[in-house]
Every structure is written in C-alpha cells, then in structure tokens.
Amino acid sequence: MTGDDHHDHKHCLEMFEKLSEYIDGELDHATCAKIEEHANNCVACFSCMETLKRTVALCKNVKDQPIPQEFSKKLQEIIRKVVPIS
C-alpha cells in the first residue's frame, strides 16, 4: 500500500479489527506497539485510525440538550400520581 517492502496487507486487516480496542486502551503493550509500527508505515491505516479516533472523540463531546420544562413538569405530574405522598 505504501510501497514499503515490509508492508503486508494482512497487517492492515489485523489492525483494522483491533482499532477500537486500541483507541480504548484495551490492548496489551505488544499489540499496541505492533499497531503503531504498522500505522507509521501505512498512510491508509494511519488515516483510518485517526478518523476513527476523531469519530470517537466527537461522540464523547456531543452536548446534551436541556430537557423541555414542559415535559419535566408533565413527568413530575405522572410520578406524583403513582408515588404516594408520605
């Protein structure tokens, strides 16, 4: 893929399968090192890794909407009907 003699398409697939675990820090040190070595030699895999990392980061930073006041009041009313007052 890069013209590198050491490049092997099998490594691309192996890395592709483990990318999420790599991003989440769920792999052992040796596997991480292998992935990093491969990514440093394969632009396509490096790009795949960076775009997936960015996808995860975006998800983690999407802000919540405030709950509509009207619905919050409605919910209180419903709970009040069910929950007996002590």
Add this chain to the structure above:
Amino acid sequence: MTTEKNPTPQQIKDKDFDLIQAINSGEVDKFQDLVKRYEAKLYNFSLRMCRDPSDAEDMIQDTFLNVFRYLKNFRYETKFKNWLYKVAASTCFKKRRKSKFAPDKELSLEEFLPNDEAEKPDHVPQWALMPLDKLLNEELAGVINKTIITLPKKYRMVILLRDIEGFSTTESAQILNLSPSNVKVRLHRARLYLREKLKGYFENDR
C-alpha cells in the same frame, strides 16, 4: 472446610445511596428528587434511542415507573445509575418498535473495510486533524445524533452507552446482559458505521 453460604455481596455506596435508602425507608416523596437528578440524562439517552420525541417521553416515563416499582429490590450491587440504564435499556427493547430508519440488520466488518487500492487515501483528512472545538459545532452534533439513530438498535445502544454516556466495556456488558467481547464487537462496528457517514459528510455533503 467451612463454606460461606450466600455471602452478602459488597454494597456500592454511590452518590445516590442515601437518597435510595430514604425512599426505601418510607420517604417515597423523595423519589421526585431521584427523577430530577436523572431526567435530563435519560431524556437525551431516550431521544437518541427513539428518534421520535413522543416515543422518547414514553420511554422515560416507563423507565421511571419501572424504577419506582422495583427500587425496593435494588441491592446496591452496582451503581444506581448503571441499574437505571439497565431498566431504561430493557424498557426500550421491550417496546420492540420496528424502525424504518434503522432496520434490525447485522453490520459486518467487511462492509467497512477501507476501499480498494485505487481509492486508498494518501493523507489524513483535515477533519481528523483540526482542533476538536473548532470542528464540533451544532450542525455536526446534529449530524452525529441523526446518524446514530439510523444504526440498528443493538449497535446504537452500545455506542450510546460507551461513547455518549461514558460507561466502560464491563459496565455496558452488565447493563445489556452481554459479554464484554460482544460489546466490543458491536461498538467497533457502530463506530466504523459512524465514521463512514462522517467521511461522507465532510467529503460530499457540506
């Protein structure tokens, strides 16, 4: 040899412990405080699960009513928040409403494999490199939310728990009664699906 029968599991004393103790000791009106504490989080979770706001509202109501019904049985073996999401997930799955936006199909890893040689990128796209705070605006947040809703439910639930709600793999597995490896498989496919849609958004749709 001595064996301990039914050892008492360790109780998790999280920030909700005292409030739940009070409710279960008879101060049931304090249940409203528990609802207030989690209604906004659950509202967003439900919206992302259901798409339709009225379905989301039904899901929240049913979840809190189920929580009230079963709170006496809560044994503090997990954080209350985790149990709440377990009830919410179960409530959502029981609805079993088919969605035309997100049919219950399997996502295979193969469909997300990078394209053939000719289409492989020779650089990292700009959207993966620019500062996150410059990239993530209201429009993009909307695209992410709308894309998540098109994921089949079992993948959507996992990505919501892991990447939006911030539960760990182990916690998500407990909430969904899945093995941790199953959670990882579903999460990876859900992320790859979202990545493909974001790529499309940045390359073509804007």
